[in-house]
Each structure stands twice: as C-alpha cells, then as structure tokens.
Amino acid sequence: MTFLEFLFILLISYYFIYFILWLILDCNVELWYNTYFGLPISSMRGQVVWVTGASSGIGKALALILAKHGVRLVISARRENLLELLKKDCLDRANGLLSEDDILVMPMDVLNVSKHEYYFERVIKHFGHLNILVNNAGRSQRASWEDIQVQVDRDLFELDVFSVVNLSRIVVRYFLEQPNRRGHIVTTSSIAGLAPVPFSSTYCAAKSAINAYLNALRIEQRGIDVSIFCPGPIATDFLKEAFTADPEQMYGKSTKGQKRMTVERCGTLFATMIVNKLDLSWCGLFPVNFLAHASRYPGLAKLVTNLMGKNTLNKIREGKL
Numbered sequence: 001m002t003f004l005e006f007l008f009i010l011l012i013s014y015y016f017i018y019f020i021l022w023l024i025l026d027c028n029v030e031l032w033y034n035t036y037f038g039l040p041i042s043s044m045r046g047q048v049v050w051v052t053g054a055s056s057g058i059g060k061a062l063a064l065i066l067a068k069h070g071v072r073l074v075i076s077a078r079r080e081n082l083l084e085l086l087k088k089d090c091l092d093r094a095n096g097l098l099s100e101d102d103i104l105v106m107p108m109d110v111l112n113v114s115k116h117e118y119y120f121e122r123v124i125k126h127f128g129h130l131n132i133l134v135n136n137a138g139r140s141q142r143a144s145w146e147d148i149q150v151q152v153d154r155d156l157f158e159l160d161v162f163s164v165v166n167l168s169r170i171v172v173r174y175f176l177e178q179p180n181r182r183g184h185i186v187t188t189s190s191i192a193g194l195a196p197v198p199f200s201s202t203y204c205a206a207k208s209a210i211n212a213y214l215n216a217l218r219i220e221q222r223g224i225d226v227s228i229f230c231p232g233p234i235a236t237d238f239l240k241e242a243f244t245a246d247p248e249q250m251y252g253k254s255t256k257g258q259k260r261m262t263v264e265r266c267g268t269l270f271a272t273m274i275v276n277k278l279d280l281s282w283c284g285l286f287p288v289n290f291l292a293h294a295s296r297y298p299g300l301a302k303l304v305t306n307l308m309g310k311n312t313l314n315k316i317r318e319g320k321l
C-alpha cells in the first residue's frame, strides 16, 4: 500500500466513524468527548452562576446539577414559589457544599428590560461578583407560517432575543470592567436555530438571531467566552406556554408520551458544555442529533430536508418518530 492510499483509507475511516457517532450519540461529538475527557462539572465549585428561566424544565435541571457540585447560584424566573422550592432542592442536592446564602432567589420578568440593571446590581450586591450568566428563559411556538400575526413575531423576539441581548450587554460591560476582562455568557438556543423546522418560523428566526448576536460578540470580545447550547426535543412542559399565531393564545399542549430526551440528561450535558466553555453544542435523541449534524453541511441539510419533507420533520420534532 502506498502512503497516499494509506492516507486515503485513514480519511475514509475517520469520516465513517464520525458518521456512526452522528447516528448513535445523543449530542454533538465534541460535547460527548468532553463528558468523558473534559473538565468535570465539580471544577466550577464556588463560582457564581445566574440562571434565568430556572423555575422549570432545562433551567431547573441545570440549577440542580450545578448545585450538586457546589456552584453558587442566582435563580430567576417569574414564579417565585417554584424558585423557593428549587432552592430547597438545590440545598439538598448540594449535600453540605452550599449554604442558604449561596443561592439567591431572584424573581424577575426578563421582558422588563428597564429593570435588568437593577437585577444585576442585586446579584453583585449579594455575591460581590458574577462568573457566568446563563440566558435560558424562553418560549417556543407552534403555528403555520402564513397565519402568524406580526405581534407574535414581536413578542417572541422580545423574549427570546431582545431580553437576552439586553441582559447580556449589561453583564458583558461588567466583565470588561474586571481586571482580567474575562467572563462567560451562556445561552439556551435550539436546534431550530441551526436547522429550520416546520410550524415554528418565528421561533426558528429568533433562535437563529440570538445565535448571530452571540457569534458576533465572540468575534468582538475574544476574552469573553460565549457558549450557545442548542437542545432538540426535551421532556419539559414548554409546549403549554408556546406561542401560536395569535398573540392572545398559548399552545397549551403537553409533551407527555412524546419521544424526548430527559431533562436530567439535558441538564448534565448543558453543565458539561458550560464547564468546558464550548462554543456551540447540541443534544437530541436519534434522528434529531443526526439532523443537527447534517445542518452544519448546507448541501447535506438540503438533501435530508427535501427527502423527509415537512410532515416527517414535524413528526420527528414532536417526538412521534
């Protein structure tokens, strides 16, 4: 065998193994690698992390796993009672690593951007500093493209884009004032922001937009770590409050019985991404994970989307395949 033939076989084997990993893993290859060989979540012990949208779902799962490893937390959302319950659960999970003062319950409507500065000051007053902001609060959508009222586009962008950008700007300015000019901005985006899915056009656009804002930040401020986490379908209650085509209506459906990744697994992958400061990660059960990989290659993405069509893609998205 010539050296060139050897190189060729090596290359083919590499892509073959990579392709198999696309099919069998439940997240991107880099994130999976870091779950075994990256920094452990426990190396974040003592850091201060602010999680928005922590009262349920992915944000709650993330807070619980971080607390278990002794990470100090600011937990925010609108439902204060759920945040208080979460604080108790976090202290139980921390098993002595955290005390009452290490978890700040801070009820907050992220849409109230004029109060973002006030909330940020409260965090600094309580802990003296902030290491990581996790923008997780958000809502999804189910609606046909042509039916959506423009007020829904506006409302969804206010929540999933502008509130995130405004809060992140305040925190980035604070990071840049620190002697090392460093810090970490993390955001829950979605696979829908990487590869468009049917019947959620405003949501796809909003998550793509937030990805673009954050990718631009990464280029401008190289000292700031920027992590974009893109889950596929996760077993949370988020369809209940999902936007529709009408600003007065919520989708109101449950995800029960659908094939979705557990929120605990999602939380663990999310925390692994954060501690390893990965730029972009995604997770989802087969075939969602495969579709997310394919979305990174425009030609392949187009082929797969055309072959599947909107109905199959929608079934995958709703956990029915």
Ligand SMILES: NC(=O)c1ccc[n+]([C@@H]2O[C@H](COP(=O)([O-])OP(=O)(O)OC[C@H]3O[C@@H](n4cnc5c(N)ncnc54)[C@H](OP(=O)(O)O)[C@@H]3O)[C@@H](O)[C@H]2O)c1
Pocket: 052, 053, 054, 055, 056, 057, 058, 059, 076, 077, 078, 079, 080, 082, 108, 109, 110, 111, 136, 137, 138, 139, 140, 159, 188, 189, 190, 191, 230, 231, 232, 233, 234, 235, 236, 237, 238, 239, 241
């Ligand atoms: N579940 C999935 O399949 C999936 C897939 C991809 C991406 N995501 C993203 O993951 C994030 C979390 O969603 P989830 O699935 O965990 O759903 P969830 O359980 O409904 O959580 C949404 C969180 O956002 C908070 N929130 C909503 N509006 C808010 C507001 N105006 N101000 C403050 N907090 C607000 C909610 O808290 P309060 O109601 O207490 O305010 C709740 O804690 C979202 O950004 C979503 O787009 C989810």
